[in-house]
Amino acid sequence: MMKKFLYIASLFIVSFFHCQMEITGIVxxxxxxxxxxxxVYLQNTMLGDTSSESGKFKIIVEKDQMPEKLVLIITAIGLDDKSIELDQNTTGVIDLGKIKMDTNATAIDEVVISANSFSLGKSRGVEQMNSLDVVMTGSSNGDVMGALQSLPGTQRVGEDGKLYIRGGDSNELGTYIDGMHVFSxxxxxxxxxxxxGRYxxxxxxxxxxxxxxxxxEYGQSLSSVLPMETKDVAGESKxxxxxxxxxLGGGGTLGSEKRSLSFNINYTNLGLYNKIFPDKFDWKKEYRNFAGEGQFKNVFENKSQLKMYWGYNKTGFIREFEDANTAQKRDVGLDENNYYLNTTFQTKPKNGLQYFAGLAFSRVDDQYTNAQISGDAFNENQQEIHSKFKIKKTFSKTYKLSAGFENFTRNYDNEYFLGNNRLQNEKLRYSISALFADNQLRLYKGLYSNISARVEYNNYNNSSVFYPRLSLDYIQNKFQTSLIFGRYYQLPSNMVLAKTSNLSQEVSDQYIASASYDNKGISLKTxxxxxxxxxxxxxxxxxxxSDGYGDSKGFDVYFSDDSSIKNLKYSVSYSYNDSKRLYEKFPEVATxxxxxxxxxxxxxxxxxxxIRTYVGVTNTFASGRPYNNPNLSGFNQSKTPVFNSLDVNASVLLGKKVILYTSLTNVLGxxxxxxxxxxxxPxxxxxYNNEPITASRKRFFYIGIFISLKNNSAYDVSNF
Incomplete structure (x- = not known):
């Protein structure tokens, strides 16, 4: 009897782990x-395939990988996207036979130029992934900015965590949500x-x-841009x-086919964590952050779409600092309130014509105490209103125009107090207005060109600038090559502009040559x-x-493979950068x-x-960074030791609606x-005495539980 019971139990266990669905077809x-x-991929999962030379594909879905809603998505350049809803209760093989794709009426709309850009998530078609790619990057700790630092061209600056691209400063990156600027x-x-990242x-x-x-379309970004596109109408409540x-956090969505209203709140306090895993700092008031965000989305009868996003962040802490010269200690405090509101309206293309309008509001209020010496205070307030209108028109299969205008209106104030005496009070008010036009042409089969221009006027120094951009792209099946030239402008930071009125816009002339090859989930790009x-x-x-100058040159090589080994995705990249500048307070040209x-x-x-577990591993190596040693002659003449960090994370599907997420940075310590x-x-x-700048703790360990309380599965734990 016991043997029979064990036999039946073993059959049950085997069937649980091996019951699967196989989806096949020919595109x-x-x-x-x-x-x-x-x-070819399943919506809201990491499961997918690339069709072979004969158009065939095969996707295997284990029982524990089954999403709540089974929708197959197929995309191909020059063809309309196709979605097929499948019966999730089916087991065995689902053979869809021949799946006919329709030709896009205006093939130029489907051209995807992958030069100079890398993607996380499915947006412009450069790569097809889901949102969990961000949290499953080994070094990300669930942070968008952390995940992006795993891509080529970025440089790891561990002491501030911000994005530095190809020898450019972090403030040279422009961040956008649904086409609208994010100030902070x-x-x-x-x-x-x-x-x-805040979001x-x-x-x-x-x-x-x-x-x-x-x-x-993007201005006031000297080095690079980060456009992020929010999800469309949720379609269901969760x-x-x-x-x-x-x-601790939570949220939800009240959704239907045409509209959805979402909210999410999260509270972070490092008090308990620092007791369990103490760092090297002396916190008088632990770091704490409250974040709330919401989004309303509505699709109208004519398929036009309205999106409204709002977010609020409040951050505060008090930390003890020791003055390196006097050895005196003071408690430095910060309280910050950050507000962001974004509204966009976009029509569905009709007769090749599409409209976009957007309005965004950003405000950041910072209050510092004991910032430089005991008893002082520094208050800083920054505000921006960004408005944009854009029109797209596809005139034929060979020509598409995108044009529009935008305006930035910015306010800046700061005050510095010592006791009750106000020693500094700076104010700044200015606006930037721009017109832009982007002409995309198909010159010949596989050969494309882009001729763009942007004209900008700012009333800070009452001057105008002209941005030109030219590109030539060749696409042939799996191979793509591009040549790009662009000129970009950016005003210095508000803190600098408030101190003078005679600065010009900073300029960056960029020249790029790239080539890429994609075949059945294998990509090589340089x-x-x-x-x-x-x-x-x-x-x-x-x-x-405005007498500063410099240059930055180098190359990036990127290889990724999503298909050679079942259930494994991997990528390796190498970046070389040689950057030198004379700017800010530099006494001479230096890196x-x-x-x-x-x-x-x-x-x-x-x-x-x-065991229903995703494991992500990232290993990052960087050569030493320059620093200035005042005991030696020259400037930025010394280098730090090499940087190396092995980071891992795991996402365990404990149940259909529960994910255990854990990560550990710098595993080797x-x-x-x-x-x-x-x-x-001296x-x-x-x-001159010194101290090394290192991480607050050798390792950072995180473990969290994400629970879906509605009908959706753990693959879609996001509240949005």
Missing amino acids: TNPKKVPVAGAN PYTASSQDTPSR SPFIFKGVNLSLGGYEL VGINFSPLS EFYYKKYSNLWLLKNNQYT PIFASKHNIRLNTLYYFSP RENVFSYRYTPN SSIGS
Whole structure:
């Protein structure tokens, strides 16, 4: 009897782990010719395949991988996307036979230029992934900005956590949500503690990082842009909660076919976490952050879409600092309130015509206490209103125009107090207006060109600038090559502009040559670039000038493979950068402290089917970064030790509606030195003392539970 029971139980266990569905088919064009290289995947999962030369595909779905709604998506260049809803209760083989794709009426609309951009999530078709790619990147800790630092062209600056692209400063990156500017995309943090992105990765259906040479719809970004696209109408109601030793959150969506209303709140407090895993800092009031966000989406009868997004962040802490010269201690405090509102309206293309209108409001209020010396206070308020109108018109299969205008209106105030005495009160008011036009042409079969222009006027210094952009792209089946030239402008930061009225717009001329090859889930991409900077702000003889200049050159190589080994995705990249500048307070031309010459990254993601677990591993290597040692002659003449960090995470499907997410950074416990901080004055023996700038803790461990309380599965735990 016992043997029979064990036999039946073993059959049950085997059937539980091995019961599966197999989806097969053949993708064809309207002439019934097989389509090779089509992307075929299940919506809201990581399961997919690329059609072979004969158009065939096969997707295997284990029982524990089954989403609540089974929708097959097929995309291919020059053809309309196709979605097929399948019966999730079916087991065995589902053979869809020949699937005929319709030709897009205006094939130029389907051209995807992958030069100078990398994607997380399905947005522009460069890659097809779901939102969990962000949290499943080994080094991300669930942070959008952290995940993007695993891509080529980025440089790891561990002490502040922000994005630095191809030798450019972090403030040279422009961040956009649904085409509208985000003035402050990072959370506030204390000195030597990395910031995080303000926004939940789950609200986005696509995150595209453009490393340079980007479209002229985007201005005031000297180096690169990060456009992020929010998800469309949810279509169903759902609610979820999450908790961990350092945070508690939850939210939900009230959804229907045409509209949805979503909200999400999250509270983070490092008090308990620092008791369990103490860091090297002395916190008088633990770091805490409250974040709330919401979104309303509506699709009208004519398929036009309205999106409204609002977000609020409140951050505060008090941390003890010791003055390097006097050895006196003071409690430095920060309270920040960050507000963001974004509204966009977009029509569905009709007769090749499409309209877009958007309005965004950003405001950041910061209050610092004991910032420089005990008893002082510094208050800073920044505000921006961004408006945009854009029109797209496809005139034929060979020509498409996109044109529009936008305006930025900015306010800035700061005050500095010592006791009750106000020693500084700076105010700044200015606006930037721009017209832009983008002409995309198909010159010949597979050969495309883009001729763009942007004209900008600002009333800070009552001047106008002209942006030109030219590109030539050749696409042939699996191979693509591009040549790009673009000129970009950006005003210095508000804090600098408030001190003077004679600065010019900073300039970056960018030259890019790239080539890529994609075949059945295997991609190889290489890109060479050169950036020439001019009119950078420079403090010369205690006067603010626009006499700074510099350049940055290098190349990136990227290889990824999603199909060779079942359940495994991996990528490896190498980036070389040689950057030199004379800007800000530099006394001579030198490599900036954030730029490392060599960066190597390895990313892997593997699904262990028997235990229903995704494991992500990232290994990052970077050569030493320059720093200035005042005990030696020259400037930024020294280098830190090499940086190396092995980071892992795991997402365990504990149940159909429950995910356990855990991550560990710097598994090997390496003491990475980001730079060195020297005393401003020499000691009694004439030398400058220093201390290394390192992470607040050798490792950062996170564990959290994400629970879906509605009908959706754990693959869709996002509240949006």
